[in-house]
Amino acid sequence: MMKESEALKIIGRAPVRLDGEEKVTGKALYTVDVELPGMAHGKVLRSPFPHARVIEIDVHKAARLPGVITIITREDLSGLGFFGATYKDQSVVAIDKVRYVGDPVAAIAAEDESTAAEALELIRVEYDELPSVTNIDEALAPGAPLVHEVSSTGGEMHGYHYEIPDEFRGTNVCYHFGYSRGDVNAGFKKAAHVFEDTFTFPRVQHYSMEAHATVAQVKGDRITLWVGTQDPFALQEHVAEIFHVPLNKVRVIVPYVGGGYGGKLSVKAEPLAAVLSWRARRPVRLALSIEESFKTVTRHPARYRVKTGVSRDGRLVARECGIQMDTGGYADAGPRVTQKAGYRAVGPYRIPHVKTDAYTIYTNTVPAGAFRGFGTLQVTWAYESQMDIMAHRLGIDPLEFRLKNLLKKGELYTAGDTPVDCDLKEGLIRAAQAIGWNEKSKPNRGKGLSCCMKDGGGTYKVASAAVKMNFDGSIVLLTGTVEVGQGALTALSQVVAEELALTLDRITVAQLDTDVTPFDCSTNASSSMVVMGLAVQRAAQDLKRQLLREAGRLWNGGLDHAVFQDGKIVSGDGRAISYEEVITRRFEARAGEMIGRGTYKDKKSKKAVLGSPTTFWETSWGAAEVEVDLETGEIKLHKYVSVADVGKAIHPVQCVGQDEGAVMFAVGHSLLEEMVYKDGQLLNPNLVDYRLPYFDDQPVEFETILLENQNGPGPFGSKGMGEGGLLPVAPAIGNAVYNAVGVRLYDLPMTPERVWRALRFQKDRGK
């Protein structure tokens, strides 16, 4: 019926971000900017002990402090449910015991923050301290104290059935993911060489510029939350469950979000804010400090023992993956992170015999949850480091060794999953070329490569969008994707603009509000461009169909070869009608609107290991050139090349920005960051003691290469991106360090001290 002009007008270009002006002029509003009449301010009393029974809480003195409005303790939770991203193991405040230093015990709403803080000091809590476990080894030791007395034996998660192996029942293990194919023992027997290495990944914090904040307003039986969340619809559901009300009683409004990185997924301190408001009968703002965000959620510290068998001619034959992830005092997203880590542990290589066992383990530390790259950095660090270990041991160039084993486009990662949708070799060769792989480095300098892949978009996504055209032909886009800084709203608006042949200034994105915004699963896992992108594109196309139908009615047909051009429908025979005219003639007045709707839904499949084939593969390659200071152990990043398969860059400048940001993030994890526990106490929950990267820590030379083969499932051939860039960084740097000075690092971060020690004392831990 219609043929579009082939040339893209705005896709692939780099218009000014829709949120740009507001953000650079400081006018963008975040949750803490929300002001409501009579708003009170909340503060949280947190456990000073890693593990203790709560004997008594005395709030009388605090309650008498002028300006205190309400105090919440376990006494106030009667009738309220538990919550948690996977298991409902978390109460709004501690009930029987506290499980980590920072676990909320009580909360206060007062006229102002300082009164609330002062009142915190007046609450007396009597604890009965319990022995605690603050790392994986302690938690798994025989007879270890249990963080949660009732331990699971298995269950269903996202359509995937799991069981806790017998040996771990009744321990601190709360989840097990197992996967195997072929016969891994037979594989090892066939292998000429078997390598076994163990790598560790530290506990790191998201450190969003905006700490967790919520403004809650409970009026009657309706709860409204203004919150910088990545996950408004999940939060709505959790809060409805906690309060035992239907979804229409919970409204989540999302102002701008000052960074998320997974730390603002699911549910965090929002229920506490809601309960405070409920009890105070006033709106309550609960804005956590940076230190409190450190005590709210982290990335999972992990240990990955990877055992790989290789044939005489350098082909991978078998791999056994043993992964342990420390999820802290509450599961949060731990089991799902573990599942993904276990699933992704095999790497982008052809390996006939595989066995994976991944475990989630409770400890008395901060809960670990979703974090940009969700379970993947922990395993790429290991398997891509080991690839170099094996290549060197076998005397094969690491590039050649990888090329020999990489999956081909169209091959299956696992049976039932989406076939690999990009040319893994192409990206690796581009990275190698850009770093000058074949050129010799100067002394103490070395180069490293890595190649990583994750099933992109998260597990099983549903998203809807609406494109509302006002009667003057201008647009309001309703999308549940959260603008967390990634530029999604601009990219999604470009999709609408392209489809409807409009300029961006005629498109506005509506405030995200669960009352009115169509459902979206969540802003995570690099999913938005494909999942929401398709929903938005389909909504725009639905609107186009309606416009065409109306135009056909007005024209009595004549739509052959009609195209959308400059805000008009232009027929093959040259007639043109503006969208405004179509709508105002439809409604016989300057009135009404047309609304297009679109939905995207992943497929479910029992054949897929995780119950749903991946939406797309997010593939990324890294190449690093480093120099190691032999005296100090300091690693200097001379150059870093990041290659990202984006299918089609909707907004290339934003794609590069996302990719650079991802690398800079991962540089912190690789070289600097680690949350340090001693005696169950977190020692460095602040920016003085917890070392985020400065610009000086970042690569001197920095290159991002976008692979655009228009082969993605998203609009205009796009794929999701933004997480991929993190995955190859640590192993590329680790491999470069080995290449430079011949020492292999197994533990992150690669601090000068660790490098210095390795240079002097390293014995190879592999066997």
Add this chain to the structure above:
Amino acid sequence: MMKESEALKIIGRAPVRLDGEEKVTGKALYTVDVELPGMAHGKVLRSPFPHARVIEIDVHKAARLPGVITIITREDLSGLGFFGATYKDQSVVAIDKVRYVGDPVAAIAAEDESTAAEALELIRVEYDELPSVTNIDEALAPGAPLVHEVSSTGGEMHGYHYEIPDEFRGTNVCYHFGYSRGDVNAGFKKAAHVFEDTFTFPRVQHYSMEAHATVAQVKGDRITLWVGTQDPFALQEHVAEIFHVPLNKVRVIVPYVGGGYGGKLSVKAEPLAAVLSWRARRPVRLALSIEESFKTVTRHPARYRVKTGVSRDGRLVARECGIQMDTGGYADAGPRVTQKAGYRAVGPYRIPHVKTDAYTIYTNTVPAGAFRGFGTLQVTWAYESQMDIMAHRLGIDPLEFRLKNLLKKGELYTAGDTPVDCDLKEGLIRAAQAIGWNEKSKPNRGKGLSCCMKDGGGTYKVASAAVKMNFDGSIVLLTGTVEVGQGALTALSQVVAEELALTLDRITVAQLDTDVTPFDCSTNASSSMVVMGLAVQRAAQDLKRQLLREAGRLWNGGLDHAVFQDGKIVSGDGRAISYEEVITRRFEARAGEMIGRGTYKDKKSKKAVLGSPTTFWETSWGAAEVEVDLETGEIKLHKYVSVADVGKAIHPVQCVGQDEGAVMFAVGHSLLEEMVYKDGQLLNPNLVDYRLPYFDDQPVEFETILLENQNGPGPFGSKGMGEGGLLPVAPAIGNAVYNAVGVRLYDLPMTPERVWRALRFQKDRGK
């Protein structure tokens, strides 16, 4: 395909209002409760002269006052458009001249209201005073000064073509409505008796509890307004036109509205708030005082000369209607009010020969605009008073006289309009019975009747609604109807609840926000229950169709005799599936939603006098029993009976409340209220000098009778209501006064002084 259970579950019952708890506990938020970071406060400098040229405005001293952020004068309007509900004759502040006492000349945004008020005093304006006209006679006098130099000769309004008659071109007349049928002069010749009477209606104020208030926030090129408006979509359009931006750049959010009554239709002080915010680069709150609301909009003072010919046997033969309406310094809705007054001037009677001429006249007084009953009270006061004059002169009982002449159900009011849709006699007889028409009154007491009709719902309506079902089966209703206190949100939710067999607690109405709420023409003219009611009902039915389709897919058919029951679809063979299950199975997860959409659109017809047949007829009857104090002239209302044709009362308690409120309103107009001008100055813009009714002024006995014949076009046979109750009040009281003490009042309000004078000095003004 499906058969519904016949019994209504919630329609016709009286559940607690959805907004009840919030309002009685003081938690409901209105515009003045909106707080934004950095919000400044606006104040307006207003003209002290009724008519003057603005020579010079000196703001230097004011600008230097600490705390003053910006000052707006005509210098700041460059590039901005004009506005007005009908004619664009109003600028944001005065440009060349001021046209009434209160006309905005400048505005200030400051850190707080008192600073802004202080700064107002420092602005020096040099005026060149001009001769002024402050009533209809002055305005129409030969050589009268012109309020607007450029006067119209005619134009198009809502599809209706009008011309200013030659004699009024270049005068203060800005609109003329003419209608005729038959041959009125021939009719008068045939008549046995011809009556000619002139009645006047005073200038009265809406006096909403909430004065006009706006919070405006201009960020970049986007304008957001929080405003207690009845007309968010029209306001959006006006503001977009003033700023020359597309509709997507203007967002109107409507908190609760503390009364509207027409005074918050179209556009008032909102553009001023927007310009202040634009210039201040900060959000600005502009909250008018009560006095300022008095100087913003009023009801039209009017004069109606009604000439009626009657046959020997008491049948109306001809009527000539001459109406003059004073629209003040700017047209506002004046022409449309005049059109409606002219159209409605004939009354609910069968009159073969009719001629109507209605004029809108500029004067140097407060602009007059829409007001509950829109042009109708001015004419019912006249024609229903004259009915009694004629009946008494002819010696016929006023009830009999009316019954003889009333239109029958199905008869045409005018050719091309919707036939009369109720039994006018039934209502009148009910009113007469309830007041005890045939029982003799005590001395100085008397009874009066009246019967009134207006084309209901306004002219040409378009409305859309969406019913969003969350995956748990709960509902968010999106409707553009404003909750102005009338209870519309509860009644509309009842429609959804009834259609979907849900309880009200599973239905929430979303915040009205033009970004996301489907278009609605406006909350006025008793239109919502029919116009939006049908849109909402159709949206619910659309959702039901979708649910049934999904259920059919899950059941492989089996939908014969399916019904919706208790949140489930129940098939004829007894299977049941909850809405939650339908949706979660559709999306294979606790995800997604279903959205039903509905639209209502009036018909257009060239045959209809006003271009569009009325949506329904709003018909109302009144019967009053009064006692007149012969010494003081005071009228005591002993009893008032109001009969309203509601088709079907969706929420009977709210209907009665609306009707009682309407009568109480009209009691004020009838007995007490009048804005008094002297030398162009408004003398009583406050509650000390402007006398609103107290409860003591209201009828001792008060009865509302709802006629429910299920014959309305709205959901479940409903009609709109809420305005009708006002129409019969003044003539019913006036007729009762005549019946009590034999004097006829021609001018409202019927103050003790007027009655006292009439008792002593009246000569009949009729002829």
